[in-house]
Amino acid sequence: MEEIRLYFVSEFGISPPDWDIFSSKLTLHHYSKKSVLLNKGEVENHLSFVEKGIVRLYIPQEDGDLTFGFVFGGAFVSAYDSFITQTPAEYVVETITDTVLWQLNYKDLQEVYASSAIGNLIGRKASEELFLKKSKRELSLLRDSAEQRYLNLFEERPELIRQIPLKYIASYIGITPQALSRIRKRIS
Structure with a gap:
């Protein structure tokens, strides 16, 4: 506590x-x-x-x-x-x-x-x-590319993002797991 x-x-x-x-x-x-x-x-x-x-x-x-x-x-x-x-x-x-x-x-x-x-x-x-998180997500979906949404999430908590299954990350940024795999390959 x-x-x-x-x-x-x-x-x-x-x-x-x-x-x-x-x-x-x-x-x-x-x-x-x-x-x-x-x-x-x-x-x-x-x-x-x-x-x-x-x-x-x-x-x-x-x-x-x-x-x-x-x-x-x-x-x-x-x-x-x-x-x-x-x-x-x-x-x-x-x-x-x-x-x-x-x-x-x-x-x-x-x-x-x-x-x-x-x-x-x-x-x-x-x-x-809670409202600011929701607003930030909505703006990101409207403004950012899938690659940028992935980078933003990774930037927020890089030490924890590794614990999130890739299928959840793909769903969160609005793409398929295969598209996420291509993004990850491109930026590494």
């Missing part, structure tokens, strides 16, 4: 009393590789902070999954649209590696909002972080 506390101190300047309120609502969860955190059609009930690991968000399809997000350690993950509307998710949230999450459920987050000075700031920061 120390890693998440340090994150909240550096990002929000959280006071000890506010940290006590917030941390009392967090639960630690360890997930093995390929654990489904949320299935399509389920309602997201958690806002999670990834302490360690990689999480993938994807739309399951018969002819291959459409990966649209990766979340690495030190960031929030959630099927956030489902979380804030409390309606069924349109996609799956799954771990790619062994993953450690600190989770806060919807009801407890509402209590944190109501009972601490920092609660709304934490909620806003989490939603801003």
Whole structure:
């Protein structure tokens, strides 16, 4: 829990009393590789902070999954649209590696909002972080070539990208695994 506390101190300047309120609502969860955190059609009930690991968000399809997000350690993950509307998710949230999450459920987050000075700031920061990731991805899909999208992903977390199967990376950047293989060959 120390890693998440340090994150909240550096990002929000959280006071000890506010940290006590917030941390009392967090639960630690360890997930093995390929654990489904949320299935399509389920309602997201958690806002999670990834302490360690990689999480993938994807739309399951018969002819291959459409990966649209990766979340690495030190960031929030959630099927956030489902979380804030409390309606069924349109996609799956799954771990790619062994993953450690600190989770806060919807009801407890509402209590944190109501009972601490920092609660709304934490909620806003989490939603801003998730929105910026979504916006960055959308802009990249519209503006960048597949090769540039691959390089951008590789630049973000080169030490972790090696842990993501190439078929997921290909899906994320919107190409086939064979096209990704050609890109990788060209830039090496």
